[in-house]
Amino acid sequence: MIAFSELHKAFEANRVLEGFTLEVRDGETMVIIGYSGTGKSVALKHVVGLLEPDAGHVEVDGQIVSELRRPQLTALRATIGYVFQFAALFDSLTVFENVALGLRRLQDLDEDEIAQRVREALRLVDLPRAEPHMPSELSGGMRKRVGLARAIALRPKYILYDEPTTGLDPVTSAVIDQLMVRTREALGVTSIVITHDMRSAYTVGDRIAMLYQGRVQQVGTVEEIKATEDPVVRQFIEGRPDGRAVVRASIGDAGRAAALEGGET
Amino acid sequence: MLAAVGSRAVGLVEGFGDVGYFLADTVRALPDVRTWGTRTLQQMRRLGVDSLPIALFIAAFTGITLALLANNVFTATVPVYLVGTLVGKTIMMELGPVLTGLALAGRVGANIAAELGTMKVTEQVDALETLAYNPYSYLVIPRVLAGFVMFPVVVVFAMAMGVFTGWVAATTLLPITNAQFVRGLQLFFLPFDVQYGLIKSASFGLVITFIGCFLGMGTRGGAEGVGAATTRTVVYSAEMILVLDAFWAVVLLRHP
Numbered sequence: 001m002i003a004f005s006e007l008h009k010a011f012e013a014n015r016v017l018e019g020f021t022l023e024v025r026d027g028e029t030m031v032i033i034g035y036s037g038t039g040k041s042v043a044l045k046h047v048v049g050l051l052e053p054d055a056g057h058v059e060v061d062g063q064i065v066s067e068l069r070r071p072q073l074t075a076l077r078a079t080i081g082y083v084f085q086f087a088a089l090f091d092s093l094t095v096f097e098n099v100a101l102g103l104r105r106l107q108d109l110d111e112d113e114i115a116q117r118v119r120e121a122l123r124l125v126d127l128p129r130a131e132p133h134m135p136s137e138l139s140g141g142m143r144k145r146v147g148l149a150r151a152i153a154l155r156p157k158y159i160l161y162d163e164p165t166t167g168l169d170p171v172t173s174a175v176i177d178q179l180m181v182r183t184r185e186a187l188g189v190t191s192i193v194i195t196h197d198m199r200s201a202y203t204v205g206d207r208i209a210m211l212y213q214g215r216v217q218q219v220g221t222v223e224e225i226k227a228t229e230d231p232v233v234r235q236f237i238e239g240r241p242d243g244r245a246v247v248r249a250s251i252g253d254a255g256r257a258a259a260l261e262g263g264e265t
Numbered sequence: 266m267l268a269a270v271g272s273r274a275v276g277l278v279e280g281f282g283d284v285g286y287f288l289a290d291t292v293r294a295l296p297d298v299r300t301w302g303t304r305t306l307q308q309m310r311r312l313g314v315d316s317l318p319i320a321l322f323i324a325a326f327t328g329i330t331l332a333l334l335a336n337n338v339f340t341a342t343v344p345v346y347l348v349g350t351l352v353g354k355t356i357m358m359e360l361g362p363v364l365t366g367l368a369l370a371g372r373v374g375a376n377i378a379a380e381l382g383t384m385k386v387t388e389q390v391d392a393l394e395t396l397a398y399n400p401y402s403y404l405v406i407p408r409v410l411a412g413f414v415m416f417p418v419v420v421v422f423a424m425a426m427g428v429f430t431g432w433v434a435a436t437t438l439l440p441i442t443n444a445q446f447v448r449g450l451q452l453f454f455l456p457f458d459v460q461y462g463l464i465k466s467a468s469f470g471l472v473i474t475f476i477g478c479f480l481g482m483g484t485r486g487g488a489e490g491v492g493a494a495t496t497r498t499v500v501y502s503a504e505m506i507l508v509l510d511a512f513w514a515v516v517l518l519r520h521p
Contacts, residue, residue: 048395074397081395088392091383102396105300150396 001026002047002158002192006056008214009042016042018214019056029184029191031205033198033236038211040194041085044160047192048080049073060158078106081151081159081189085166087143089135089150095122096131099150106154121153122146124186125179141172145179152183159183161193165200177203198237202226210236287479291409294401304407312373312408312474313415317422319372320365324423327360328352328430336439345441349449352431357458361424363510366469369416370502374477377408378498381481382491390482405478409471416470417463424462465513472509473502 007020016039024030032040045051046058049065058065060076068076089098099118103109109117122128125145135143144164151159161180165173177200184191184204195201201208202222209219210233218225218233228234235242294301335351381404384390390400428450435441480494480501 045391050391050394070399077395077397082392084388084392086387088388090389090392101398105397 001059001061002190003059004043004046004056005059007043007046007053007058008055009039009046009051009053015214017053020211020215021056022209022216022219024190024192026190027188028206029180029193029204031193031195031201031208032211033195033201033208034211035236036196039214040211041162043211044082044162044192044194047158047160048077048082074106078154079157081154081156083144083147083151083159083161083164085163087135087147089143089146091135093135094131095127095133095135095138095146098135098146099153102150102154117153118149121149124152124183125149126175141168141175144168144176148176148179148183152187155187156189159189159191161191161195163194163196165195165197173197173200174203176200180204198239212236283483284479287482291401291405291478294399294406297399297402300398300402301406301410304403305410308407308411309415312411313418316369316372316415316419319368320419320423321426323364323368324356324361324427325430327364328356328427328432329434331355331360331427332431332434332439336435336441344449345439346445346449346452348435348439348441349432349446349451350453351449352435352446353428353450353454354458356427356431357424357462359462359510361427362420362462362465362469363506365420365423366416366466366473366506367503369419369469370473370506371499373412374473374498374502375495377474377477378481378484378494379491381478382484382494385482385484386487386490400482405482408478409474412470412474413467414470416473417466420462420466421459424459461513461517464517465510468509468513469506472505476501476505 002024004020004022007017008015009017020039020043022030022032022043032043034040042051046053046065047060049068052066057067060080063072063076065073065076089095090101093101096115096118099121100114103114103117118131119128122130125148127142127145127149130138130142130146135146138146148164164180165176168176180191180193181204183189191204193201193204205222207219207221208225210217210225212232218228218230220228225233225237228237331352332348335348336345339345339347381390384404390404393400393403432443432446432450435446436443477498480498484490484494
Protein backbone atom coordinates (compact mmCIF):
# COMPACT_ATOMS: atom_id res chain seq x y z
CA MET A 1 0.00 0.00 0.00
CA ILE A 2 1.13 3.54 -0.74
CA ALA A 3 -0.13 6.29 1.55
CA PHE A 4 0.47 10.04 1.22
CA SER A 5 -0.11 11.69 4.60
CA GLU A 6 -0.47 15.46 4.93
CA LEU A 7 2.31 15.98 2.38
CA HIS A 8 3.65 19.53 2.08
CA LYS A 9 6.20 20.63 -0.48
CA ALA A 10 7.28 24.08 -1.61
CA PHE A 11 9.92 25.28 -4.05
CA GLU A 12 11.09 28.61 -2.63
CA ALA A 13 7.88 30.67 -2.35
CA ASN A 14 5.85 28.35 -4.58
CA ARG A 15 3.77 26.09 -2.31
CA VAL A 16 2.96 23.06 -4.45
CA LEU A 17 1.56 20.48 -2.05
CA GLU A 18 -0.38 21.64 0.99
CA GLY A 19 -1.57 18.65 2.96
CA PHE A 20 -1.89 16.13 0.13
CA THR A 21 -3.38 12.95 1.60
CA LEU A 22 -4.27 9.86 -0.42
CA GLU A 23 -4.25 6.09 0.05
CA VAL A 24 -3.53 3.72 -2.82
CA ARG A 25 -4.70 0.18 -2.06
CA ASP A 26 -2.84 -2.94 -3.10
CA GLY A 27 -3.76 -4.13 -6.59
CA GLU A 28 -5.63 -1.01 -7.67
CA THR A 29 -4.81 1.58 -10.30
CA MET A 30 -5.15 5.06 -8.85
CA VAL A 31 -5.30 7.88 -11.37
CA ILE A 32 -4.34 11.35 -10.17
CA ILE A 33 -5.74 14.14 -12.32
CA GLY A 34 -5.29 17.88 -12.00
CA TYR A 35 -4.24 21.06 -13.73
CA SER A 36 -0.71 21.52 -15.05
CA GLY A 37 1.72 22.68 -12.41
CA THR A 38 -0.40 21.57 -9.46
CA GLY A 39 2.19 19.11 -8.15
CA LYS A 40 1.07 15.72 -9.44
CA SER A 41 4.57 14.73 -10.57
CA VAL A 42 6.01 16.26 -7.39
CA ALA A 43 3.78 13.96 -5.32
CA LEU A 44 4.86 10.96 -7.40
CA LYS A 45 8.56 11.70 -6.97
CA HIS A 46 8.15 11.51 -3.18
CA VAL A 47 7.17 7.84 -3.52
CA VAL A 48 10.64 6.85 -4.74
CA GLY A 49 12.53 9.38 -2.63
CA LEU A 50 13.51 11.68 -5.49
CA LEU A 51 12.12 14.57 -3.43
CA GLU A 52 11.95 15.01 0.33
CA PRO A 53 8.78 16.44 1.86
CA ASP A 54 8.82 19.68 3.84
CA ALA A 55 6.21 18.15 6.13
CA GLY A 56 4.13 14.98 6.17
CA HIS A 57 5.29 11.73 4.65
CA VAL A 58 4.79 9.00 2.09
CA GLU A 59 4.53 5.46 3.33
CA VAL A 60 5.16 2.44 1.10
CA ASP A 61 4.51 -0.99 2.60
CA GLY A 62 4.72 0.51 6.06
CA GLN A 63 8.07 2.24 5.47
CA ILE A 64 8.29 6.02 5.60
CA VAL A 65 10.26 6.82 2.43
CA SER A 66 11.96 10.00 3.66
CA GLU A 67 13.35 8.17 6.72
CA LEU A 68 15.03 5.38 4.75
CA ARG A 69 18.80 5.20 4.47
CA ARG A 70 20.26 4.57 1.00
CA PRO A 71 20.47 0.72 1.21
CA GLN A 72 16.84 0.55 2.39
CA LEU A 73 15.79 3.07 -0.23
CA THR A 74 17.56 1.00 -2.90
CA ALA A 75 15.66 -2.09 -1.75
CA LEU A 76 12.39 -0.16 -1.88
CA ARG A 77 13.15 1.20 -5.36
CA ALA A 78 13.68 -2.38 -6.54
CA THR A 79 9.95 -2.92 -5.95
CA ILE A 80 8.84 0.19 -7.87
CA GLY A 81 8.89 0.82 -11.60
CA TYR A 82 8.80 4.45 -12.68
CA VAL A 83 7.66 5.47 -16.17
CA PHE A 84 8.77 9.02 -16.85
CA GLN A 85 6.80 11.62 -18.79
CA PHE A 86 9.29 11.74 -21.66
CA ALA A 87 10.54 8.20 -21.03
CA ALA A 88 13.98 9.40 -19.75
CA LEU A 89 15.79 6.76 -21.77
CA PHE A 90 19.58 6.89 -21.65
CA ASP A 91 20.67 8.39 -24.98
CA SER A 92 24.00 6.61 -25.07
CA LEU A 93 22.57 3.12 -24.52
CA THR A 94 20.64 0.85 -26.88
CA VAL A 95 17.06 -0.14 -26.10
CA PHE A 96 18.36 -3.48 -24.81
CA GLU A 97 20.86 -1.81 -22.48
CA ASN A 98 18.23 0.67 -21.28
CA VAL A 99 15.90 -2.14 -20.26
CA ALA A 100 18.72 -4.27 -18.85
CA LEU A 101 20.25 -1.50 -16.74
CA GLY A 102 18.00 -1.92 -13.71
CA LEU A 103 18.22 -5.72 -13.90
CA ARG A 104 22.01 -5.59 -13.74
CA ARG A 105 21.84 -3.46 -10.63
CA LEU A 106 18.90 -4.78 -8.71
CA GLN A 107 18.73 -8.46 -9.41
CA ASP A 108 21.25 -11.23 -9.26
CA LEU A 109 20.84 -12.53 -12.80
CA ASP A 110 23.34 -13.88 -15.33
CA GLU A 111 23.55 -12.43 -18.85
CA ASP A 112 21.24 -15.10 -20.35
CA GLU A 113 18.57 -14.45 -17.76
CA ILE A 114 18.90 -10.68 -18.27
CA ALA A 115 18.52 -11.09 -22.05
CA GLN A 116 15.46 -13.26 -21.52
CA ARG A 117 13.85 -10.74 -19.14
CA VAL A 118 14.57 -7.87 -21.55
CA ARG A 119 12.99 -9.73 -24.48
CA GLU A 120 10.00 -10.66 -22.36
CA ALA A 121 9.46 -7.02 -21.32
CA LEU A 122 9.85 -5.74 -24.89
CA ARG A 123 7.39 -8.37 -26.13
CA LEU A 124 4.87 -7.22 -23.53
CA VAL A 125 5.03 -3.68 -24.93
CA ASP A 126 4.92 -4.93 -28.55
CA LEU A 127 8.48 -3.92 -29.41
CA PRO A 128 10.16 -7.29 -29.89
CA ARG A 129 12.62 -6.07 -32.53
CA ALA A 130 13.67 -2.79 -30.92
CA GLU A 131 16.61 -4.21 -28.91
CA PRO A 132 19.54 -2.97 -31.02
CA HIS A 133 18.11 0.50 -31.71
CA MET A 134 19.20 3.73 -30.03
CA PRO A 135 16.49 5.85 -28.34
CA SER A 136 17.02 8.62 -30.91
CA GLU A 137 15.78 6.24 -33.63
CA LEU A 138 12.41 5.72 -31.92
CA SER A 139 9.15 7.67 -32.14
CA GLY A 140 7.67 9.31 -29.03
CA GLY A 141 5.20 6.46 -28.53
CA MET A 142 7.91 3.82 -28.93
CA ARG A 143 10.13 5.61 -26.42
CA LYS A 144 7.30 5.57 -23.89
CA ARG A 145 6.80 1.86 -24.50
CA VAL A 146 10.52 1.23 -23.93
CA GLY A 147 10.23 3.28 -20.72
CA LEU A 148 7.38 1.01 -19.68
CA ALA A 149 9.42 -2.10 -20.63
CA ARG A 150 12.30 -0.83 -18.46
CA ALA A 151 9.92 -0.51 -15.53
CA ILE A 152 8.20 -3.87 -15.93
CA ALA A 153 11.43 -5.80 -16.59
CA LEU A 154 12.08 -5.50 -12.86
CA ARG A 155 8.74 -7.25 -12.17
CA PRO A 156 7.86 -4.52 -9.70
CA LYS A 157 5.12 -4.54 -7.12
CA TYR A 158 4.24 -0.94 -7.97
CA ILE A 159 4.38 1.06 -11.21
CA LEU A 160 4.24 4.85 -11.24
CA TYR A 161 3.25 6.45 -14.55
CA ASP A 162 4.01 10.15 -15.00
CA GLU A 163 1.75 11.41 -17.80
CA PRO A 164 2.19 8.33 -19.97
CA THR A 165 0.04 9.59 -22.87
CA THR A 166 1.00 13.29 -22.93
CA GLY A 167 2.13 14.42 -26.35
CA LEU A 168 0.90 11.31 -28.17
CA ASP A 169 -1.74 11.05 -30.87
CA PRO A 170 -5.10 9.52 -29.82
CA VAL A 171 -4.40 6.11 -31.33
CA THR A 172 -0.95 5.79 -29.75
CA SER A 173 -2.46 7.02 -26.45
CA ALA A 174 -5.04 4.24 -26.65
CA VAL A 175 -2.24 1.72 -27.31
CA ILE A 176 -0.39 2.93 -24.19
CA ASP A 177 -3.64 2.67 -22.19
CA GLN A 178 -4.06 -0.92 -23.38
CA LEU A 179 -0.48 -1.69 -22.40
CA MET A 180 -1.07 -0.31 -18.89
CA VAL A 181 -4.18 -2.47 -18.51
CA ARG A 182 -2.34 -5.50 -19.92
CA THR A 183 0.62 -4.91 -17.59
CA ARG A 184 -1.67 -4.81 -14.62
CA GLU A 185 -3.37 -8.03 -15.66
CA ALA A 186 -0.07 -9.78 -16.43
CA LEU A 187 1.85 -8.68 -13.35
CA GLY A 188 -0.89 -7.83 -10.85
CA VAL A 189 0.80 -4.56 -9.98
CA THR A 190 -0.48 -1.61 -7.99
CA SER A 191 -0.24 1.55 -10.11
CA ILE A 192 -0.45 5.29 -9.80
CA VAL A 193 -1.10 7.11 -13.07
CA ILE A 194 -0.70 10.86 -13.44
CA THR A 195 -2.66 12.22 -16.38
CA HIS A 196 -4.72 15.07 -17.80
CA ASP A 197 -6.31 12.76 -20.33
CA MET A 198 -9.77 11.85 -19.02
CA ARG A 199 -10.31 9.14 -21.63
CA SER A 200 -7.12 7.48 -20.42
CA ALA A 201 -8.14 7.99 -16.76
CA TYR A 202 -11.50 6.27 -17.33
CA THR A 203 -9.84 3.40 -19.25
CA VAL A 204 -7.06 2.48 -16.83
CA GLY A 205 -8.28 3.74 -13.46
CA ASP A 206 -10.05 1.89 -10.64
CA ARG A 207 -10.25 5.11 -8.67
CA ILE A 208 -9.53 8.70 -9.59
CA ALA A 209 -8.27 11.48 -7.32
CA MET A 210 -8.23 15.12 -8.30
CA LEU A 211 -5.35 17.21 -6.97
CA TYR A 212 -6.35 20.85 -6.64
CA GLN A 213 -4.52 23.65 -4.82
CA GLY A 214 -2.14 21.22 -3.13
CA ARG A 215 -4.79 18.89 -1.74
CA VAL A 216 -7.13 16.15 -2.91
CA GLN A 217 -10.35 17.79 -4.06
CA GLN A 218 -12.20 14.52 -4.53
CA VAL A 219 -11.38 10.83 -4.73
CA GLY A 220 -13.73 8.15 -5.98
CA THR A 221 -14.36 5.35 -8.43
CA VAL A 222 -14.59 6.14 -12.13
CA GLU A 223 -18.40 6.13 -11.90
CA GLU A 224 -18.37 8.43 -8.85
CA ILE A 225 -16.10 10.89 -10.60
CA LYS A 226 -18.19 10.81 -13.77
CA ALA A 227 -21.28 11.59 -11.70
CA THR A 228 -19.62 14.17 -9.42
CA GLU A 229 -21.38 17.38 -8.51
CA ASP A 230 -18.20 19.05 -7.25
CA PRO A 231 -17.95 22.12 -9.54
CA VAL A 232 -14.13 22.11 -9.64
CA VAL A 233 -13.93 18.42 -10.60
CA ARG A 234 -16.83 18.78 -13.07
CA GLN A 235 -15.15 21.69 -14.80
CA PHE A 236 -11.92 19.70 -15.12
CA ILE A 237 -13.38 16.45 -16.42
CA GLU A 238 -15.55 18.34 -18.91
CA GLY A 239 -12.62 20.52 -19.94
CA ARG A 240 -14.60 23.77 -19.71
CA PRO A 241 -12.59 27.01 -19.64
CA ASP A 242 -15.22 28.80 -17.51
CA GLY A 243 -15.97 27.59 -14.02
CA ARG A 244 -15.16 27.82 -10.36
CA ALA A 245 -11.59 26.51 -10.54
CA VAL A 246 -8.71 28.89 -9.93
CA VAL A 247 -6.13 27.84 -12.47
CA ARG A 248 -2.54 28.60 -11.58
CA ALA A 249 -0.53 28.28 -14.73
CA SER A 250 2.86 27.58 -13.23
CA ILE A 251 5.62 29.30 -15.18
CA GLY A 252 8.58 28.59 -12.99
CA ASP A 253 7.95 30.34 -9.72
CA ALA A 254 5.09 31.60 -7.66
CA GLY A 255 6.03 35.21 -8.16
CA ARG A 256 5.38 34.95 -11.83
CA ALA A 257 2.53 32.47 -11.70
CA ALA A 258 -0.56 33.83 -13.34
CA ALA A 259 -3.78 33.44 -11.42
CA LEU A 260 -6.71 33.28 -13.75
CA GLU A 261 -10.00 33.16 -11.96
CA GLY A 262 -13.03 31.75 -13.78
CA GLY A 263 -16.63 32.90 -13.26
CA GLU A 264 -19.43 31.06 -11.49
CA THR A 265 -21.13 28.26 -13.35
CA MET B 266 23.91 48.93 -2.32
CA LEU B 267 24.53 47.22 1.03
CA ALA B 268 21.68 44.82 0.32
CA ALA B 269 23.21 43.94 -3.06
CA VAL B 270 26.61 43.26 -1.49
CA GLY B 271 24.95 41.18 1.25
CA SER B 272 22.96 39.23 -1.30
CA ARG B 273 26.10 38.48 -3.32
CA ALA B 274 27.96 37.39 -0.18
CA VAL B 275 25.11 35.04 0.75
CA GLY B 276 25.10 33.68 -2.80
CA LEU B 277 28.86 33.07 -2.62
CA VAL B 278 28.59 31.24 0.70
CA GLU B 279 25.70 29.16 -0.64
CA GLY B 280 27.77 28.35 -3.71
CA PHE B 281 30.67 27.08 -1.56
CA GLY B 282 28.15 25.13 0.52
CA ASP B 283 26.76 23.46 -2.61
CA VAL B 284 30.28 22.52 -3.73
CA GLY B 285 30.91 21.05 -0.26
CA TYR B 286 27.74 18.95 -0.38
CA PHE B 287 28.56 17.79 -3.90
CA LEU B 288 32.07 16.81 -2.84
CA ALA B 289 30.75 14.97 0.23
CA ASP B 290 28.20 13.04 -1.88
CA THR B 291 30.95 12.13 -4.34
CA VAL B 292 33.25 10.87 -1.57
CA ARG B 293 30.37 8.90 -0.02
CA ALA B 294 29.85 7.12 -3.35
CA LEU B 295 33.48 5.92 -3.50
CA PRO B 296 32.83 2.50 -1.86
CA ASP B 297 30.46 1.65 -4.74
CA VAL B 298 33.39 0.35 -6.84
CA ARG B 299 31.11 -2.12 -8.66
CA THR B 300 29.38 0.80 -10.38
CA TRP B 301 32.24 3.19 -11.08
CA GLY B 302 34.98 0.65 -11.79
CA THR B 303 34.03 -0.41 -15.31
CA ARG B 304 32.61 2.98 -16.23
CA THR B 305 35.89 4.68 -15.30
CA LEU B 306 37.69 2.65 -17.98
CA GLN B 307 35.14 3.80 -20.59
CA GLN B 308 35.58 7.40 -19.51
CA MET B 309 39.38 7.11 -19.57
CA ARG B 310 39.14 6.17 -23.22
CA ARG B 311 36.68 8.97 -23.97
CA LEU B 312 38.45 11.68 -22.00
CA GLY B 313 42.00 10.58 -22.67
CA VAL B 314 42.37 8.90 -26.03
CA ASP B 315 39.81 11.10 -27.77
CA SER B 316 41.57 14.23 -26.46
CA LEU B 317 44.94 13.28 -27.93
CA PRO B 318 44.47 14.81 -31.42
CA ILE B 319 43.70 18.32 -30.13
CA ALA B 320 46.49 18.13 -27.52
CA LEU B 321 49.03 17.00 -30.12
CA PHE B 322 47.86 19.64 -32.60
CA ILE B 323 48.38 22.44 -30.06
CA ALA B 324 51.72 21.08 -28.87
CA ALA B 325 53.03 20.70 -32.42
CA PHE B 326 52.58 24.37 -33.26
CA THR B 327 53.69 25.53 -29.82
CA GLY B 328 57.01 23.70 -30.27
CA ILE B 329 57.65 25.33 -33.65
CA THR B 330 56.80 28.81 -32.36
CA LEU B 331 58.92 28.42 -29.25
CA ALA B 332 62.01 27.42 -31.20
CA LEU B 333 61.68 30.40 -33.53
CA LEU B 334 60.90 32.77 -30.66
CA ALA B 335 63.91 31.60 -28.65
CA ASN B 336 66.20 32.08 -31.62
CA ASN B 337 64.79 35.57 -32.12
CA VAL B 338 65.26 36.56 -28.48
CA PHE B 339 68.72 35.10 -27.99
CA THR B 340 71.31 37.45 -29.42
CA ALA B 341 74.90 36.71 -30.28
CA THR B 342 75.98 36.69 -26.64
CA VAL B 343 73.71 33.77 -25.82
CA PRO B 344 74.75 30.33 -27.07
CA VAL B 345 72.34 28.96 -29.70
CA TYR B 346 72.04 25.58 -27.97
CA LEU B 347 69.94 27.34 -25.32
CA VAL B 348 67.10 27.23 -27.86
CA GLY B 349 66.85 23.53 -26.97
CA THR B 350 66.85 24.38 -23.28
CA LEU B 351 64.08 26.92 -23.62
CA VAL B 352 61.92 24.69 -25.81
CA GLY B 353 62.30 21.72 -23.43
CA LYS B 354 61.78 23.58 -20.16
CA THR B 355 58.89 25.68 -21.39
CA ILE B 356 57.04 22.81 -23.04
CA MET B 357 57.48 20.41 -20.13
CA MET B 358 56.92 22.77 -17.23
CA GLU B 359 54.46 25.34 -18.52
CA LEU B 360 53.00 25.41 -21.98
CA GLY B 361 52.45 21.67 -22.38
CA PRO B 362 50.27 21.34 -19.26
CA VAL B 363 48.62 24.78 -19.39
CA LEU B 364 47.74 24.96 -23.09
CA THR B 365 46.55 21.35 -23.06
CA GLY B 366 44.55 22.07 -19.93
CA LEU B 367 42.89 25.11 -21.48
CA ALA B 368 42.05 23.17 -24.64
CA LEU B 369 40.63 20.29 -22.63
CA ALA B 370 38.62 22.67 -20.45
CA GLY B 371 36.74 23.46 -23.65
CA ARG B 372 36.64 19.96 -25.03
CA VAL B 373 36.23 17.78 -21.93
CA GLY B 374 34.73 20.19 -19.39
CA ALA B 375 32.10 21.53 -21.77
CA ASN B 376 31.28 18.02 -22.96
CA ILE B 377 30.73 16.77 -19.40
CA ALA B 378 28.58 19.76 -18.42
CA ALA B 379 26.45 19.50 -21.56
CA GLU B 380 26.02 15.74 -21.26
CA LEU B 381 25.15 15.69 -17.55
CA GLY B 382 23.07 18.86 -17.87
CA THR B 383 21.00 17.28 -20.63
CA MET B 384 20.63 14.09 -18.58
CA LYS B 385 19.48 16.21 -15.64
CA VAL B 386 16.83 18.22 -17.49
CA THR B 387 15.50 15.17 -19.35
CA GLU B 388 15.11 13.27 -16.04
CA GLN B 389 17.73 10.67 -16.96
CA VAL B 390 19.48 11.33 -13.65
CA ASP B 391 16.19 10.74 -11.82
CA ALA B 392 15.71 7.56 -13.88
CA LEU B 393 19.11 6.34 -12.72
CA GLU B 394 18.06 6.88 -9.12
CA THR B 395 14.81 4.97 -9.60
CA LEU B 396 16.87 2.08 -10.98
CA ALA B 397 18.82 2.22 -7.69
CA TYR B 398 22.03 3.65 -9.14
CA ASN B 399 23.81 6.36 -7.23
CA PRO B 400 24.35 9.10 -9.86
CA TYR B 401 27.59 10.09 -8.15
CA SER B 402 29.07 6.62 -8.59
CA TYR B 403 27.59 6.14 -12.06
CA LEU B 404 28.25 9.59 -13.56
CA VAL B 405 30.58 11.71 -11.43
CA ILE B 406 33.33 9.46 -10.06
CA PRO B 407 34.20 7.81 -13.40
CA ARG B 408 34.59 11.20 -15.08
CA VAL B 409 36.62 12.83 -12.30
CA LEU B 410 38.91 9.81 -11.89
CA ALA B 411 39.37 9.53 -15.65
CA GLY B 412 40.31 13.23 -15.80
CA PHE B 413 42.78 12.87 -12.93
CA VAL B 414 44.49 9.84 -14.49
CA MET B 415 44.32 10.65 -18.20
CA PHE B 416 45.20 14.36 -18.29
CA PRO B 417 48.85 13.63 -17.34
CA VAL B 418 48.98 10.87 -19.96
CA VAL B 419 47.72 13.25 -22.65
CA VAL B 420 50.17 15.91 -21.50
CA VAL B 421 53.13 13.47 -21.72
CA PHE B 422 52.31 12.97 -25.40
CA ALA B 423 51.88 16.73 -25.83
CA MET B 424 55.30 17.33 -24.23
CA ALA B 425 56.93 14.81 -26.57
CA MET B 426 55.23 16.36 -29.60
CA GLY B 427 56.19 19.92 -28.59
CA VAL B 428 59.85 19.03 -28.09
CA PHE B 429 59.88 17.06 -31.34
CA THR B 430 58.44 19.88 -33.47
CA GLY B 431 60.72 22.37 -31.68
CA TRP B 432 63.70 20.20 -32.66
CA VAL B 433 62.46 19.89 -36.26
CA ALA B 434 61.92 23.66 -36.52
CA ALA B 435 65.29 24.46 -34.94
CA THR B 436 67.30 22.10 -37.11
CA THR B 437 65.52 22.84 -40.39
CA LEU B 438 64.56 26.53 -40.16
CA LEU B 439 67.37 27.87 -37.94
CA PRO B 440 71.15 27.65 -38.04
CA ILE B 441 71.19 25.09 -35.22
CA THR B 442 72.55 21.58 -35.52
CA ASN B 443 71.01 18.47 -34.10
CA ALA B 444 73.89 18.17 -31.59
CA GLN B 445 73.46 21.76 -30.40
CA PHE B 446 69.72 21.37 -29.86
CA VAL B 447 70.11 18.08 -27.99
CA ARG B 448 72.92 19.53 -25.88
CA GLY B 449 70.69 22.43 -24.85
CA LEU B 450 67.82 20.10 -24.14
CA GLN B 451 69.94 17.92 -21.87
CA LEU B 452 71.95 20.69 -20.22
CA PHE B 453 69.48 21.84 -17.57
CA PHE B 454 67.05 18.93 -17.81
CA LEU B 455 65.85 17.53 -14.50
CA PRO B 456 63.33 14.70 -14.01
CA PHE B 457 61.52 17.20 -11.80
CA ASP B 458 60.61 19.21 -14.93
CA VAL B 459 58.40 16.38 -16.14
CA GLN B 460 57.09 15.58 -12.66
CA TYR B 461 56.13 19.22 -12.17
CA GLY B 462 54.22 19.26 -15.47
CA LEU B 463 52.44 16.02 -14.63
CA ILE B 464 51.42 17.11 -11.12
CA LYS B 465 49.89 20.24 -12.62
CA SER B 466 48.14 18.23 -15.33
CA ALA B 467 46.60 15.84 -12.81
CA SER B 468 45.27 18.76 -10.79
CA PHE B 469 43.86 20.38 -13.95
CA GLY B 470 42.16 17.10 -14.90
CA LEU B 471 40.64 16.77 -11.46
CA VAL B 472 39.35 20.34 -11.36
CA ILE B 473 38.03 20.54 -14.94
CA THR B 474 36.04 17.30 -14.65
CA PHE B 475 34.79 18.17 -11.17
CA ILE B 476 33.54 21.59 -12.32
CA GLY B 477 31.88 20.02 -15.38
CA CYS B 478 30.14 17.41 -13.21
CA PHE B 479 29.11 19.92 -10.52
CA LEU B 480 27.61 22.43 -12.94
CA GLY B 481 26.13 19.74 -15.19
CA MET B 482 24.38 17.98 -12.31
CA GLY B 483 23.12 21.32 -11.02
CA THR B 484 21.51 22.31 -14.32
CA ARG B 485 17.99 23.69 -14.18
CA GLY B 486 15.58 24.56 -16.95
CA GLY B 487 15.93 23.34 -20.50
CA ALA B 488 18.37 24.06 -23.30
CA GLU B 489 19.14 27.50 -21.87
CA GLY B 490 20.20 25.94 -18.57
CA VAL B 491 22.42 23.42 -20.35
CA GLY B 492 24.02 26.22 -22.38
CA ALA B 493 24.64 28.29 -19.26
CA ALA B 494 26.20 25.33 -17.41
CA THR B 495 28.47 24.61 -20.37
CA THR B 496 29.66 28.20 -20.68
CA ARG B 497 30.28 28.52 -16.94
CA THR B 498 32.24 25.28 -16.94
CA VAL B 499 34.63 26.53 -19.60
CA VAL B 500 35.07 29.92 -17.91
CA TYR B 501 35.54 28.57 -14.38
CA SER B 502 37.83 25.78 -15.58
CA ALA B 503 40.06 28.23 -17.46
CA GLU B 504 40.23 30.48 -14.40
CA MET B 505 41.02 27.55 -12.11
CA ILE B 506 43.79 26.34 -14.44
CA LEU B 507 45.52 29.70 -14.17
CA VAL B 508 45.01 29.82 -10.39
CA LEU B 509 46.39 26.29 -9.98
CA ASP B 510 49.29 27.10 -12.31
CA ALA B 511 50.32 29.93 -10.00
CA PHE B 512 49.62 27.79 -6.92
CA TRP B 513 51.95 24.98 -8.03
CA ALA B 514 54.63 27.51 -8.99
CA VAL B 515 54.51 29.01 -5.50
CA VAL B 516 54.47 25.59 -3.81
CA LEU B 517 57.01 23.72 -5.93
CA LEU B 518 59.28 26.32 -7.56
CA ARG B 519 60.09 28.51 -4.57
CA HIS B 520 63.61 27.24 -3.93
CA PRO B 521 65.15 28.14 -0.57
